[in-house]
Amino acid sequence: MPASSDVLVTLPGNVALHARPAATFVKTAMKFRSRLTVGANGKTADAKSILAVLALGAVGGTTLTLQAEGEDAPAALEALAACVTALSE
Numbered sequence: 001m002p003a004s005s006d007v008l009v010t011l012p013g014n015v016a017l018h019a020r021p022a023a024t025f026v027k028t029a030m031k032f033r034s035r036l037t038v039g040a041n042g043k044t045a046d047a048k049s050i051l052a053v054l055a056l057g058a059v060g061g062t063t064l065t066l067q068a069e070g071e072d073a074p075a076a077l078e079a080l081a082a083c084v085t086a087l088s089e
Helices: 019-030 050-055 073-086
Strands: 004-010 035-040 043-046 063-069
Touching: 004 073, 019 050, 019 073, 035 073, 043 050, 063 073
Parallel strands: none
Antiparallel strands: 004 063, 035 043, 035 063
């Protein structure tokens, strides 16, 4: 059974998860084989789908729940959390 885990990370206060930051996030997610999801505001999205990530409507200060399931899950979560923390407008 593949490893599964999740981590909470907060979007920087001045960054909404719109086109450019969302694209950066999705590009990071695409590097991994694990099934990755991101949740915000009671919604969940496929972290590898730009449209799904944009549909979350996450704004600065929103807490995101990152979930990964698969062999590279720990590395994927670490990379995505670092990506979110480093996002800027």
